[in-house]
Amino acid sequence: MPPMPGVRKQGRAQQADLDTVSGACATLLASLPRADQRRKGETYVRGLLSTPGRKTMRNLAAITDEPAAAQSLHHFISCSTWDWLAVRSSLAGQLNRLLSPRAWVVQSMLVPKTGQHSVGVERRYVPALGETVNSQQSYGLWLASEAAAAPVNWHLSIGKAWLQKNRTKAHATIPTGESGTTSDEAAVQAALKAAAWGLELRPIVMDARYSALHPLVEAFTAAGLPFLLRVSGSCTLLAAGVNQSDHRVVAASAEDLLGLARAQRRPVEWIDPTSPGARRTSLVAPLQVYWPSLPESRPQGSYTQVPTGSARNASLGLPLTLLGKWQTYERGVRQMWLTNITDAGYGPLLRLSKLIHRVDTDFSNISLNVGMQDFEGRSYAGWHRHVTLASVAHALQLLRGRCP
The missing domain is CATH 1.10.246 (Serum Albumin; Chain A, Domain 1)
Structure with missing residues (x-):
């Protein structure tokens, strides 16, 4: 041509x-x-x-x-008028066919900024860094397998204070229906919009240690979506009959509950997404727990068959599985994951959790190189169109590397 x-x-x-x-x-x-x-x-x-x-x-x-x-x-x-969501939907459909993803990973993208003019930029405390950073924050929805990951949808977190200050400025081009979005709401919306595109559902995997857990669990449950969320050790859950001799209902932190399940640990082998072919082994133990504010609910698709226990247990709330991961040489639990995929073995659940590392790797090696964080404009629509086309470029670069 x-x-x-x-x-x-x-x-x-x-x-x-x-x-x-x-x-x-x-x-x-x-x-x-x-x-x-x-x-x-x-x-x-x-x-x-x-x-x-x-x-x-x-x-x-x-x-x-x-x-x-x-x-x-x-x-x-x-300043143009083309619809970025239509492009993202097309990209998601193509990548769903080409990558055969095992999960939808929701991942934060934090972009430090020196000024105040870019859309959504404000000072925010970042727990992972332990400091307040002048930054722009968004969440991406990634289709991920062990071999590759690519973003297909984005949602920008815009604080209400920033919105009140900047809505009247023409350069911001904020939609009239936008009333302010917390980071947790942005994470939820990135997933829910993708779910509306008719893709075959995959478990939503997310590191939620620094997020408000209630909005995530309740939104994903209401939408009937399977999820696997990394939680902090201080997350409080309910458990009934933690051991055979004690059938009391216990409200305790995730870390303490998994300490009681320590004797159930089993070794699980997994392939490290960051080191192709490298096999690792971790000790894993699952524990049935309950989310007290929600009734029993079944996610869509075939990922979960929620157990129907006694009426007493059902009244505790939404049945979930708390999964603990230990390193073989450590006494304390290393990671804690909460999921409504209660019929899955703990081996498959552990392997799903590792797809976050796949996303981290491909973000560093591909997304940054195609300018995912490089938009300097002040336009809300401009930011969305830029990250949409950067996602297209990420996909093309990824597929280049997979083709002979």
């Missing part, structure tokens, strides 16, 4: 790569209503894939021979 208009001539290998990108963009950007929008979208994706360093509009435009390309791309991202 001839080179795309406005693009510099390519060598044979480069032309073959251009053809691959063009074919993928023709599919993924088909929802864009105008031909010039689809052309600019392809140019933007190619720039994300090929431009070294930060993906500024000027650097992205440098791959073309058009004098006004930077201004044109800026308008396409920040």
Whole structure:
């Protein structure tokens, strides 16, 4: 095929790569209503894939021979009208077929900022860092398998204070229905919107140690979604009949409850996603617990068959499994996971939890290189369109590496 208009001539290998990108963009950007929008979208994706360093509009435009390309791309991202959700839905459908994901991993993306002008930027305390950081926070929904992971949806956390201060500014382009989103609500919305696209459901896996657990458990339960959430040791749960001689109902921290289940530990082998082929072994023990504020509920699909115990146990609340992970040389529990996938073996659950490492690895090796964090504009719509096309670029870079 001839080179795309406005693009510099390519060598044979480069032309073959251009053809691959063009074919993928023709599919993924088909929802864009105008031909010039689809052309600019392809140019933007190619720039994300090929431009070294930060993906500024000027650097992205440098791959073309058009004098006004930077201004044109800026308008396409920040001021145009195309629907980013339609592109994400198409991307999710394609990757669901190509990657055969085992889980949907919900992952936070924190971007430190020096100024206050970018959409959603405010000072927030970051427990993982132990300090307050001027930053922008969003959550991505990733399709993940042991071999690869790719983001398909994003939700930006916008505090009510920032919203009240900036809604009247035209550059923010905040939708009229947006009333402020906490980080936990952003995580939930990233998953719920993807679930509405008709994909085959997969367990939602998330590190929720620093999140408000109640909104996550209650939202995913209400939506009928299977989940596996990493929790902190201080999370309080109910347990009945922790050992054979004591059938009292106990309200205790996750760490203390798993201490009582220590004798049930069994070794489980798993493959480390960060070191292909490397096999590890951990000690794992499950414990049936209850979430007291919710009635018994069945997630959609075939992931969970909620046990029907005695009436006394059913009245405790939502039956869940608390999974503990120990290293073979340590006495204390290393990780604690809470799930409504109560009919799964603890081996499969442990392996699902490891997909967070797969996402971390591919985010570092691919997403950062295609400019996922590089948007510097002030537009809400611009941020969403940028991370959408960066997700397309991530997918193309990922599939490049998987193809011979």
